[in-house]
Amino acid sequence: MMARVTTLVLLVILAAWTLVAQGQQPPAKHPNFSGYWSAGRAFRASEAPQGPLPPNTVLLADAGAPELPSGNFGGLKVKAAALAAAMRWKPQDEMSISRVCLPPSIVYSMQGPFPMEIHQGTEFIVIRLEYYDLVRIIFMDGRPHLPASAPHTKVGDSVGRWEGNTLVVDTTHLSESTITNNGLNHSDNVRMIERFWLSGDGKTLMARQEFEDPEVLDNRGARYVAWDRGAANDHIFPYECDPSFAANYQAK
């Protein structure tokens, strides 16, 4: 019995020595983002952003409940064709049975004033948005993006990695959808980078969203969004959008 214990201890020491000798460290313990996060909101003055924005990037002031008014795209430099389409857009167009329940892509949905749940694993992280029941899967296993021919969706194809305590998520394969909820759409070629981190007390999840879309924009857009941690028994509700709502606008 004693010999077995001695052998086991020696094996553990040998394994640890091997790691040290090879300059390797045990897997880092990442922050745990799992839980319920209340409605997205803008940063408070006391919440410092993580580093400066990249060059040629404009910060949109519509995170959370605020909206940009018609014709105001928050400083995004919109190419002529996209701008013309945005200016032709009428909000009434969205209030139809066929359109009212179309979810916005995560470019817009992630900053909206609705809660979300995060379920964090090692191979992937799931983000469930209450808004339009959108579900994101962020693959953390090092896989590349889907091939160009793969379908585009409102949640796209997200791959993530850890940079210290920051989760960096790169999303492609998003389908055309609104950027600012006032007529400006991104194209199928938009790319979004998100950086998520926790406040020091772990009670606030913060994110910097950056997106670029050379088909639509001559600069890049960014948003800072924060979510406050809910109680352990909080949960999102099903959205289950009912398109008959649009009939109220048809009847006016």
Add this chain to the structure above:
Amino acid sequence: MRSSLPWLVLLVVTAAPASAHHSFAVFFDDQTIIEVTGSVTDFHFTNPHAIISFTVKNAKGEVEPWRAETNAVTLLRRRGWTKDSLTVGETITVEGWRARDGSNYMRMRTVKRADGTVLGTPVSNQRVD
């Protein structure tokens, strides 16, 4: 239907709520809050927004149909509302922002029962949550 009800209470406000689903400011007058009292005829409790239908007697004694759009149902639930919060036939007073086109359509901020009870947790500020 358009109304010229003389008893609408008008208050000037400076901020507006926002709809994440469709543009609030485009459809509703964010500078004016009205109060309308009437009898519930229907309560449709689904997303993207619930609809309260009610009838109102105008100054001539004629009955006019009104509708009030609410926040998303998921947000209402957290403020204590359920699909049974309103009963057909009960009298309510709806406060909110009127449709810009002048129709009898509004965005709800609060609803009070006949005894003055406010339904659910009142909104503390202009945010939708």
